[in-house]
Amino acid sequence: MFSTSNISLSKKAVKQNVRFVKRKLHKGVKLSAVVKGNAYGHGIEQMVPLFEAAGVKHFSVFSTHEAAQVCEFKSKSTGVMVMGWMEDEAVEWAIANDIEFYVFEIGRLQAAIHYAQKLDKKAKLHIEVETGMNRTGFEEEHLQEVIDLMQENKDYFILEGLCTHYAGAESITNYLRVMDQIKKYHKISDLFEENGFMPKNKHTACSAAAMSYPETQMDMVRIGILLYGFWPSQETFIAYQRSNGYGQDDVKRKVRHPLKRIISWKSKVMSVKEVPVGEFIGYGTSYQATKKMKIATVPVGYAYGFARSLSNQGRVIVNGKRVAVIGTVNMNLMIINVTECKNIGKGDEVIIIGSNGKQTVSVASFGELSNQLNYELLSRLPQDIPRRVVE
Ligand SMILES: *Cc1c(COP(=O)(O)O)cnc(C)c1O
DSSP states (O other): OOOEEEEEEEEEHHHHHHHHHHSOOOOTTTTEEOOOHHHTTTTTHHHHHHHHHHHHOOESSSSHHHHHHHHHOOTTTTTEEOOOOOTHHHHHHHHHHEEEEOSHHHHHHHHHHHHHHHHHHHHEEEEEBBBSSSSSSGGGGHHHHHHHHHTTTGGEEEEEEEEEEOSSSTTGGGGGHHHHHHHHHHHHHHHHHTTTTTOEEEEEEOHHHHHGGGEEEETTEOOGGGGGTOSSSSHHHHHHHHTTTTTTOOOOOHHHHHOOEEEEEEOOOOEOOOOOOOOOOSTTTTBOOOSOEEEESSSGGGTTTOGGTTTTEEEEEEEEEEEESOOOOOSOOOEEOOOOOOOOOTTTTEEEEEEEEEEEEEEEGTTTTTTHHHHHHHHTTTSSEEEEEEE
């Protein structure tokens, strides 16, 4: 009922991002929208229907918990795929509910077969293979065992996919590693085919891979960050611009910036006060007033999703001005420098993510630290901040 901040989600931005991503895919490539981490903090409840309305028919999540959430809000024919954690008991639930899931260990493959027999219903499997990320995925020496087990139990599963994940497609520094992974993936996929297993979907690409290594798109892509209107990295964005011939002086902003941020996050000024020169502001000594200053408090701190790493780094917009977060971010509030803001008072709108005419704070521009921050800060947005969909 009460909340110290609010999130709004733009329907128009969702449409624009889905359209852009689809345009970047080769013909016939299936789009799976990744909605793990509560849809990158945007909210599964709101984003699943929004993505569906924009033409998405398949979702990827990390865990069975998230899959169950997606099921509450998706339409019947839409697919869901679990890429990570499943309790052993959840395998039965997944099969019964047509949830597709990754298999990267023999135990899960055995469980899938066991429950498929019990339910007399085929499990929809995505076999994940190790190609060089060294996270999850069957290693080469176990593949024969996997294939043998599959041979013996052909009636109990559908091979929905054969998949892997790249270890850093967002940076050219990983080029050789990614190229090795692509080669290895093809070798393994040949092995499956030689044994009579044709996966319905070969899929390997996340946002960065789909953009920078288009050959990784194969039959399906698993796209997260781009759909929310952010680039996986500055590098991926610049590579996109260059490959499309957009230069510095290109004036068509919309062409150069084809993605649109979906999320806006707003709060209000809680209190305003003046601080004499020389005083330290907030906990400790991380910020000292170098002149007479005016400061405001905003009731959003790290407990509410505003990372402590944005202490003395973050920016917000108040009364049309971009102002700095000063001192350390507290658990429940932050302090901002409003010395230059005239007529600021309690209740004035504070934009934490979003824009106001000319000024914008996107997530990455909080600190310009790294685009990896986008993923982290977004996904940490608490689930209980009220979210509302706007046109
Ligand atoms: C998170 C994730 C993705 C999506 O990554 P983006 O960079 O957000 O597109 C794809 N595949 C796997 C296995 C993931 O964990």
